[in-house]
Amino acid sequence: MPTNTIDQFTFEVNDEGFLTDRNQWSKELCEVLAELVGIEHLTPEHWATIEFMRDDSAKSGVTPTLRRMQTVGGFDVRELYQLFPGKPVKKMAYLSGLPKPVGCV
């Protein structure tokens, strides 16, 4: 498993750069990762999604899907696309220190 070091942070990642251990995540690391995906400043709206992702996955063991963000988290999918342009779920998972949600088989 590759190890990544950015600034003072050291963490294990998979070959797509996603953290493999959610316990190596911190808010400070999250801010650094956000810049890497083109988000300069994490607003309270960004943080709300990241907190939901971390809480929900801590209970369920899996990264929530876009549908779950909408039905259980109560987020508006359009807004998620504005907050995390392009591929919101992947970006949210990445920033939350979680695996990319399984698109399933």
Added chain:
Amino acid sequence: MTGQYPNGYGHSMNKLVILGAGTAGTMLSNTLRRALDSDWSITVIDQDDNHQYQPGFLFVPFGKMAPKRLIRSRRGLIPDGVDFRQRAVAKVHPQRNLVELADGDEVEYDWLIIASGCTPRPEGMPGLTDDRVWQESAFDFYTLDGATKLRDAMSAFEGGRVLVHISEMPIKCPVAPLEFAFLADDYFRKRRIRHKVDITYVTPLDGAFTKPVASSKLGGLLEDRSIRVQTDFAVESVDPEQRTLNSYDGRALPFDLLVTVPVNMGAQFVIDSGLGDDLGYVPVDKHTLRADAHDNIFVVGDAANVPTSKAGAVAHFEVEMFTDNFLAAVQGKPLPNRFDGHANCFVEAGRGQALLLDFNYDTEPLTGVFPAPVFGPMKLLGLSRINHLGKLAFEHIYWNMLMKGRRLPVPTEMSMRGKVPAGEEN
């Protein structure tokens, strides 16, 4: 026989109830009736008496299989000694070991197997079922009715933009939409109007299939057939006025014919009983299929949330490992077998060819020769005529071997013999 009678020794019979007499429920009825003693009653409940061969739905729109040919009586496939009831299930009450039927009757169980599959839910996409488009220019082929109406629309189609679309994963038989695109290419070519038809494959995934290696092979095949691809398409709605398919990131794809696979969800009674996840699939242990929340409930086939393909072939592999496990479970013993997620499927590629994919929870699709003496060797992941014949032979095998619970000459657990992990050839 409802199993309420004492068996002569003062205790009542053991009652097994199976919900759903589709692919999994029928196979289970056959294998478990043979495996369980006569002090077990087995009841299987389904809402109708039409067992449909769903893999055939793919061929209906192209006029290659007549709808009627795909239906048989469920009752005729259920063995003697199993009580088949044609009723709709309304709810399960796991605390009371009770199944509530839509007509208000109740059925008690000691052990319950949920085999109620999943169905497409077109009403889940805004605009799709609008009268201006639904079954006029927008169709699904995951129901026999939809496939039949699409057949008529296909034969009247004279050219324009065709979208072949998956809304959201998981769907049953995840390769079926790709196969549809390949067969459509073939169909329009034979009708000599291919040059007037623009086919685009639209997927929420970042490639043609969920497993990377198969995705790149299948993606190459789409390109060969001049089928365009739109990836990462998170669908928001259908605009019935403009006839476009719209995504959350602002794409609007115009269509003259939309062939969509709506979100597939578990049975409504599963959701109403609080037994399902967001999409109505029952959370289970992926190796034993035992419901996480209830020790005396197992879930076999598409109804479970296991992370492998939802397919008849998978249900078959599950049933093979399940019987011994069930016998152990009812005696309170540890379960001997572990399901490895084994899936294999023929991918119809049009032009009389097909490929075969074989994978499990941990292994990427394999290449090599499939060890199945009845069909002769088939190349895994390779394009061949013989695979195409294998796909067609599946119908016969389905009714005559699978449903009767006979063993297939294919190992349940994935064997690595004669196979090379894809991407590692030469």
